[in-house]
Amino acid sequence: xxxxxxxxxxxxxxxxxxxxxxxxxxxxxxxxxxxxxxxxxxxxxxxxxxxxxxxxxxxxxxxxxxxxxxxxxxxxxxxxxxxxxxxxxxxxxxxxxxxxxxxxxxxxxxxxxxxxxxxxxxxxxxxxxxxxxxxxxxxxxxxxxxxxxxxxxxxxxxxxxxxxxxxxxxxxxxxxxxxxxxxxxxxxxxxxxxxxxxxxxxxxxxxxxxxxxxxxxxxxxxxxxxxxxxxxxxxxxxxxx
Amino acid sequence: xxxxxxxxxxxxxxxxxxxxxxxxxxxxxxxxxxxxxxxxxxxxxxxxxxxxxxxxxxxxxxxxxxxxxxxxxxxxxxxxxxxxxxxxxxxxxxxxxxxxxxxxxxxxxxxxxxxxxxxxxxxxxxxxxxxxxxxxxxxxxxxxxxxxxxxxxxxxxxxxxxxxxxxxxxxxxxxxxxxxxxxxxxxxxxxxxxxxxxxxxxxxxxxxxxxxxxxxxxxxxxxxxxxxxxxxxxxxxxxxxxxxxxxxxxxxxxxxxxxxxxxxxxxxxxxxxxxxxxxxxxxxxxxxxxxxxxxxxxxxxxxxxxxxxxxxxxxxxxxxxxxxxxxxxxxxxxxxxxxxxxxxxxxxxxxxxxxxxxxxxxxxxxxxxxxxxxxxxxxxxxxxxxxxxxxxxxxxxxxxxxxxxxxxxxxxxxxxxxxxxxxxxxxxxxxxxxxxxxxxxxxxxxxxxxxxxxxxxxxxxxxxxxxxxx
Numbered sequence: 080x081x082x083x084x085x086x087x088x089x090x091x092x093x094x095x096x097x098x099x100x101x102x103x104x105x106x107x108x109x110x111x112x113x114x115x116x117x118x119x120x121x122x123x124x125x126x127x128x129x130x131x132x133x134x135x136x137x138x139x140x141x142x143x144x145x146x147x148x149x150x151x152x153x154x155x156x157x158x159x160x161x162x163x164x165x166x167x168x169x170x171x172x173x174x175x176x177x178x179x180x181x182x183x184x185x186x187x188x189x190x191x192x193x194x195x196x197x198x199x200x201x202x203x204x205x206x207x208x209x210x211x212x213x214x215x216x217x218x219x220x221x222x223x224x225x226x227x228x229x230x231x232x233x234x235x236x237x238x239x240x241x242x243x244x245x246x247x248x249x250x251x252x253x254x255x256x257x258x259x260x261x262x263x264x265x266x267x268x269x270x271x272x273x274x275x276x277x278x279x280x281x282x283x284x285x286x287x288x289x290x291x292x293x294x295x296x297x298x299x300x301x302x303x304x305x306x307x308x309x310x311x312x313x314x315x316x317x318x319x320x
Numbered sequence: 321x322x323x324x325x326x327x328x329x330x331x332x333x334x335x336x337x338x339x340x341x342x343x344x345x346x347x348x349x350x351x352x353x354x355x356x357x358x359x360x361x362x363x364x365x366x367x368x369x370x371x372x373x374x375x376x377x378x379x380x381x382x383x384x385x386x387x388x389x390x391x392x393x394x395x396x397x398x399x400x401x402x403x404x405x406x407x408x409x410x411x412x413x414x415x416x417x418x419x420x421x422x423x424x425x426x427x428x429x430x431x432x433x434x435x436x437x438x439x440x441x442x443x444x445x446x447x448x449x450x451x452x453x454x455x456x457x458x459x460x461x462x463x464x465x466x467x468x469x470x471x472x473x474x475x476x477x478x479x480x481x482x483x484x485x486x487x488x489x490x491x492x493x494x495x496x497x498x499x500x501x502x503x504x505x506x507x508x509x510x511x512x513x514x515x516x517x518x519x520x521x522x523x524x525x526x527x528x529x530x531x532x533x534x535x536x537x538x539x540x541x542x543x544x545x546x547x548x549x550x551x552x553x554x555x556x557x558x559x560x561x562x563x564x565x566x567x568x569x570x571x572x573x574x575x576x577x578x579x580x581x582x583x584x585x586x587x588x589x590x591x592x593x594x595x596x597x598x599x600x601x602x603x604x605x606x607x608x609x610x611x612x613x614x615x616x617x618x619x620x621x622x623x624x625x626x627x628x629x630x631x632x633x634x635x636x637x638x639x640x641x642x643x644x645x646x647x648x649x650x651x652x653x654x655x656x657x658x659x660x661x662x663x664x665x666x667x668x669x670x671x672x673x674x675x676x677x678x679x680x681x682x683x684x685x686x687x688x689x690x691x692x693x694x695x696x697x698x699x700x701x702x703x704x705x706x707x708x709x710x711x712x713x714x715x716x717x718x719x720x721x722x723x724x725x726x727x728x729x730x731x732x733x734x735x736x737x738x739x740x741x742x743x744x745x746x747x748x749x750x751x752x753x754x755x756x757x758x759x760x761x762x763x764x765x766x767x768x769x770x771x772x773x774x775x776x777x778x779x780x781x782x783x784x785x786x787x788x789x790x
Contacts, residue, residue, distance in 0.1 A: 086779050086780070088729075088739075090779055091739065091778050091779040091780055092739055092742065092743050092746075092774055092778060092779075093743075093746075093772065093773075093774045094772075094774075095775065095777065095778060095779035095782050095783075096775075098779040098783070099779075099782070099783075102783075114780070114783055116732070116780065116784070117732040118732070119728075119729045119730075119732055119735045120729045122729075124722070124725065125722065125725075125726055126702070127683060127702060127705065128705060128709065128714075128718075128722055129702070129704075129705030129706040129707070129708055129709030129710070129714070130706075130709050130722055130726065131706055131709075133722070133726035133729075133730070136726075136730050137726075137729055137730065140730065168699075217682070217683075217684040217685055217686075218685070221684070221685035221686070221688075221689055222685065246349075249642060249686075250642040250682050250684035250686065252642060252682060253682065254681065254682025254683055254684070255682075255683075256718075257679070257680070257681065257682050257683075258764065258765055259762050259764040259765050260679055260680075260764060261329070261332070261643075261679070261680055261764070262763070262764030262765055262767055262768050263332065263333055263336055263764075263767075263768065264332055264336065264643055264646055264647060264680070265682075265764075265768070266767075266768035266769065267336055267646040267647075268642045268643070268645075268646055268682070269769070292772075293771065293772050294769065296770075296772050297755075297765070297769030297770045297771055297772055298768065298769040298770075300755055300769075300770045300772075301768065301769045301770050
């Protein structure tokens with residue numbers, strides 16, 4: 080299986096280790112992974128800011144970079160959702176590009192979805208000591224149906240005990256530029272998320288999206304919680320946590 | 321109602337700092353979210369019912385003019401008068417004129433959000449006519465100096481029992497009561513006199529049924545019957561988009577509306593009112609009017625926001641909205657709050673008067689998931705953002721930042737260089753603890769949380785180095 084890894088801009092910039100954990104998981108699952116060098120961003124910031132022209136230009140670039148692969152894997156439900164559900168909307172007036180976007184959408188997977196439903200991973204060379212709680216990121220959950228997959232994989236990690244938090248499917252308040260434009264409202268939302276995480280007493284909150292990760296980690300540290308680790312699901316599954 | 325949506329941010333700040341409101345807003349999740357989930361579980365096939373509801377609403381909207389004409393013909397045949405108002409002002413004028421024509425001095429009102437839209441109580445007051453709100457929530461707001469509702473189905477969700485107890489004691493001049501039943505009894509005693517001395521009743525309309533010329537109204541308190549059957553004149557005030565072709569359509573929507581709204585299988589009352597009092601009828605109004613308001617609705621027909629007209633005003637989108645749950649309805653600054661309001665307000669009162677509303681959403685998608693008629697609210701909010709961007713209705717610094725980022729992101733080699741520089745600067749700013757406590761241009765983030773700092777190299781840089789070493 081020839082897999083194109085779409086790293087995502089936030090992993091590239093802020094948490095490269097998540098990219099390497101993803102790479103490791105895909106290689107262990109028997110994939111031949113390539114990382115196209117000319118990839119930048121899926122275009123979601125432009126799309127959600129109303130700049131459709133820039134969003135389309137970036138989407139076309141992703142099409143060019145990734146349509147040659149059997150599968151495209153993304154360690155983010157948000158960027159994965161952008162490619163798999165919104166490109167089609169961006170190209171609704173262009174039949175050729177829309178057809179290409181449809182084809183790309185069909186082979187684009189969020190990481191845990193790919194590992195469970197395509198690579199059929201049933202064993203993981205990983206271990207983790209402690210309790211974890213899983214935060215469902217909005218786009219992965221609601222656009223791509225990612226919910227059971229990460230939990231199923233986490234159950235394969237020896238030593239990791241999952242404790243569900245209250246309202247694990249509720250938004251963390253990130254929302255891209257929303258967190259900057261409406262910082263106060265966003266903070267009130269993430270505060271509730273942090274309370275729910277801390278109420279489980281888990282050693283780590285595990286999630287599948289960098290946006291939520293930075294938001295939750297940033298707020299936990301600001302309120303003085305130095306104990307709760309904030310980990311991307313790839314890090315835990317790859318044994319890198 | 322006067323538009324205050326341009327003050328969204330400062331209002332939201334106030335609401336976040338209001339500890340009492342914050343406590344009261346927790347009722348949303350505890351009450352509505354849980355109750356809705358339970359009620360919908362009763363349906364054998366929620367998704368199928370939802371799909372049917374979408375089809376039925378779409379069928380009505382696809383030929384809105386035709387169904388309105390059929391409605392008008394059938395309502396007129398049963399003795400009602402159907403009037404149309406293009407603007408909110410015209411609608412208020414029509415209702416006041418009806419009241420004047422019939423020598424009305426007191427009007428009893430059942431709950432109607434369209435009456436908030438058109439500022440009807442103000443128009444009545446100016447004409448020397450006394451409007452009395454009889455929905456308990458609306459009544460509470462009216463005696464509190466005409467405070468606006470903060471939710472479309474639970475107008476006083478922002479208040480607690482104690483606030484209402486104090487208000488009743490003050491407004492009624494009675495000893496303070498703490499039990500909810502005692503408060504409800506006190507309101508009933510006051511309202512009973514108004515019901516019996518009212519000259520005209522006003523109701524909203526959840527749906528209009530074209531094939532029978534009827535209005536369908538769902539309520540829980542029983543006040544609606546006292547407004548629509550007891551007085552001489554009954555005016556139904558609602559939007560033109562509320563028409564449904566048949567009673568069968570109504571049956572489908574009634575399976576979803578109460579369940580999505582209050583989590584009830586069915587409301588205490590479902591009224592289907594048709595025409596004036598006939599010969600031999602023991603009760604009913606002598607005169608029945610329909611004032612059907614456009615107020616910007618036809619502007620959505622046939623365009624990319626037409627889906628919004630399917631809305632059945634259940635409130636599920638706001639009950640489940642992470643933003644609404646934190647700031648309540650008043651911050652949104654007009655009649656309709658939450659996700660549906662953030663689409664309707666700019667559409668009805670102008671995008672330039674509500675610049676923050678399309679932006680004030682995390683686009684988490686929950687509103688779309690819970691909507692009984694599958695309105696793609698996040699998509700519509702995004703389309704409003706596109707309109708803002710096209711019309712230059714965003715701040716200059718945001719436009720420059722977006723343009724600079726977009727320029728680089730389209731040029732991979734430039735982007736690589738820029739991102740290498742950026743992660744090094746950010747890593748340096750993060751120091752040993754790897755966190756940034758203040759970022760220029762992103763204080764909205766760093767005022768409230770740290771920014772976890774990068775390690776100093778990008779993934780692509782590390783990956784190329786690693787592949788090169790292999």
